[in-house]
Structure formats: structure tokens, C-alpha cells
Amino acid sequence: MPYSPMLVRPMREELAAAGFEELMTADQVNRLLDEKQGTTLVVVNSVCGCAAGMARPGARLAIQQTPRPDRLATVFAGQDMEATAQARARFGPIPPSSPSMALFKDGELVWFLPRHRIEGRDALAVAADLKAAFAAHCVPVAVAG
Amino acid sequence: MGTFHDNMHELHGITVVVETTGPELFIGRCHDIDASGVILRDADVHREGDPESAGISRSEFLDHARRYGAWPKMKRHLIPADSVREIRRLGEI
Numbered sequence: 001m002p003y004s005p006m007l008v009r010p011m012r013e014e015l016a017a018a019g020f021e022e023l024m025t026a027d028q029v030n031r032l033l034d035e036k037q038g039t040t041l042v043v044v045n046s047v048c049g050c051a052a053g054m055a056r057p058g059a060r061l062a063i064q065q066t067p068r069p070d071r072l073a074t075v076f077a078g079q080d081m082e083a084t085a086q087a088r089a090r091f092g093p094i095p096p097s098s099p100s101m102a103l104f105k106d107g108e109l110v111w112f113l114p115r116h117r118i119e120g121r122d123a124l125a126v127a128a129d130l131k132a133a134f135a136a137h138c139v140p141v142a143v144a145g
Numbered sequence: 146m147g148t149f150h151d152n153m154h155e156l157h158g159i160t161v162v163v164e165t166t167g168p169e170l171f172i173g174r175c176h177d178i179d180a181s182g183v184i185l186r187d188a189d190v191h192r193e194g195d196p197e198s199a200g201i202s203r204s205e206f207l208d209h210a211r212r213y214g215a216w217p218k219m220k221r222h223l224i225p226a227d228s229v230r231e232i233r234r235l236g237e238i
Contacts, residue, residue, distance in 0.1 A: 095210075095216045
């Protein structure tokens with residue numbers, strides 16, 4: 001049974017306020033991931049404090065500098081069932097876990113951070129993994145001047 | 146911010162690898178550990194010599210889980226205490 005929307009709201013807002021688009025339907029997931037150009041980070045959000053409590057701040061930290069993905073999105077496991085199932089279908093043969101993070105480049109999954117690589121780590125460590133993935137797959141934004 | 150369960154074992158919520166005294170190797174999210182054994186959620190198992198595990202070695206099973214996680218084939222599973230040989234965090238393997 002899903003948690004109360006009231007309980008979950010701050011966890012949604014933690015990512016939404018940082019610029020992550022909330023995907024709540026399969027169509028929304030497909031529309032975003034059918035994009036064949038550029039990079040997209042999808043965070044599978046979760047209520048679980050054991051890991052999600054570090055995943056969200058880690059994601060927020062990582063996107064504060066370039067390179068960073070062109071698009072940021074999130075689905076909420078246990079809440080937005082349809083969107084989460086569709087996002088996981090796009091992850092290929094990777095077992096479902098939440099929280100987790102997936103980076104797509106030109107429509108293809110290029111990097112994945114499963115839950116067990118988030119558990120027990122702090123936000124800085126999670127952010128470091130994300131930054132390394134961004135450096136490998138995302139295009140730095142040119143600085144004018 | 147999140148939900149926490151302070152009355153549980155310190156490995157609660159952590160994905161673990163449980164080596165047993167038998168042919169089974171379990172991977173799942175630790176729910177609790179008590180006198181009865183290790184309670185896993187969303188667990189998978191590899192059994193040496195079992196047709197279900199045929200075609201994939203123990204090390205391949207573990208390596209795939211190390212990189213991507215384990216398939217949640219059992220919603221809840223109790224591994225009896227007397228058959229538990231070792232518990233490790235999957236994230237540290």
C-alpha cells in the first residue's frame with residue numbers, strides 16, 4: 001500500500017525544487033526517454049530513509065556544476081506505479097531497486113547506480129559517483145568570454 | 146528526510162549477501178536479524194547444482210548483483226540462524 005501523499009510530499013519536493021521533472025505516467029516517461037539527443041538523468045525516488053535520505057541530497061549536489069545532464073527527471077517508487085514500471089522497463093535487464101539512478105545518453109542507458117551502491121554512504125559520496133558519470137557522458141557547457 | 150526504523154538490526158534496509166553452510170547464496174534487503182535467523186526482503190538465491198541456477202556460476206551471480214542488484218524473486222525469506230555462515234554488505238563487495 002502506498003504511503004500517504006502527505007508523508008511523501010517533502011520527498012518529492014526535495015527533487016522537484018532542484019529542477020527534476022516529476023514523471024507520473026508511462027506516457028510521460030516514454031516522451032522523455034524517447035528523446036534521442038542529449039542526456040537525461042532519471043532518479044527513482046523512494047520513501048526509504050536507509051538510502052533515499054542520501055540519494056536525494058546527493059543528486060542535488062551533483063547537478064550544481066557542469067557537466068550535468070540536459071534533462072532531469074524523477075519517478076517515485078511505490079507511489080507513481082505506472083511511471084516507475086515504465087522507467088524500469090527502459091532500464092533493460094537491471095533488477096528494480098529504489099532509490100536508484102539511471103543516466104541516458106542519446107536514448108540509451110549508459111550508467112546506473114543501484115540502491116546498494118547508495119546504502120550507507122553520504123550525500124557527498126553519492127554526488128561524487130554522479131559527477132564522475134556526468135564527466136564521462138555529459139557535454140560541458142561552454143563558458144562565454 | 147525519510148522513514149527510519151530504529152528498533153531494527155543495524156543492517157535493516159541494507160542489501161546483503163548471505164553465505165550459508167549449504168549450497169545456497171542469498172542476496173536481498175535485510176529486514177531484521179534475530180535469534181531465528183536473517184529475514185530478507187526482495188531476495189534472490191543461487192544454489193549450486195540447482196537447475197534454476199544452471200548456466201550461471203556462483204561468481205557470475207554475485208558479480209551481476211554487485212553491479213546491478215538482485216532480482217526480487219522472494220518477497221520475504223527467513224534464513225535459519227544455524228545455516229548462516231557469513232553476512233556481507235553487497236555494496237562493499
